[in-house]
Amino acid sequence: MKLLIVIVNNDDAKAVSKALVKNRFYSTKLASTGNFLLSGNTTMLVGCQNEEVDKVIEVIKSEAHQRKKMVTPIAGISASLLSPSPIEVTVGGATIFIVDVEKFVKI
Ligand code: 2BA
Numbered sequence: 001m002k003l004l005i006v007i008v009n010n011d012d013a014k015a016v017s018k019a020l021v022k023n024r025f026y027s028t029k030l031a032s033t034g035n036f037l038l039s040g041n042t043t044m045l046v047g048c049q050n051e052e053v054d055k056v057i058e059v060i061k062s063e064a065h066q067r068k069k070m071v072t073p074i075a076g077i078s079a080s081l082l083s084p085s086p087i088e089v090t091v092g093g094a095t096i097f098i099v100d101v102e103k104f105v106k107i
Pocket of ligand 1: 036094
């Protein structure tokens with residue numbers, strides 16, 4: 001079994017959630033904050049069988065699209081390290097960590 005830790009932009013979170021449910025995958029959503037932009041994103045925990053990992057990634061990919069955005073670092077670490085001028089960052093898409101699950105129980 002695998003656990004996918006999926007970080008998606010809040011703009012894509014609803015569509016990704018719906019697509020996961022539609023494809024019968026179980027998931028848990030956590031409100032999270034990106035440390036660079038300090039803007040809200042959504043972290044999803046998706047537990048699935050090893051052979052389902054590619055399908056989960058495909059479902060996420062179909063709903064989370066990368067796009068470029070100009071942002072001005074105004075707060076937090078990025079603001080103190082970078083110039084105050086707007087910078088281009090890639091937002092959207094998904095960042096996915098895939099980890100082995102040693103044991104899974106539901107009681
Ligand atoms: P944030 O940390 O707010 O980062 C938002 C976007 O800003 C990133 O998009 C990337 O395009 C840019 N960025 C982040 N750190 C940067 C840096 N040190 N220098 C220049 N540009 C930087 P994504 O890479 O798509 O990441 C989206 C969100 O996924 C991140 O939000 C963070 O919450 C999470 N994330 C991405 N990579 C991670 C990692 N290796 N570990 C933990 N969380 C990660």
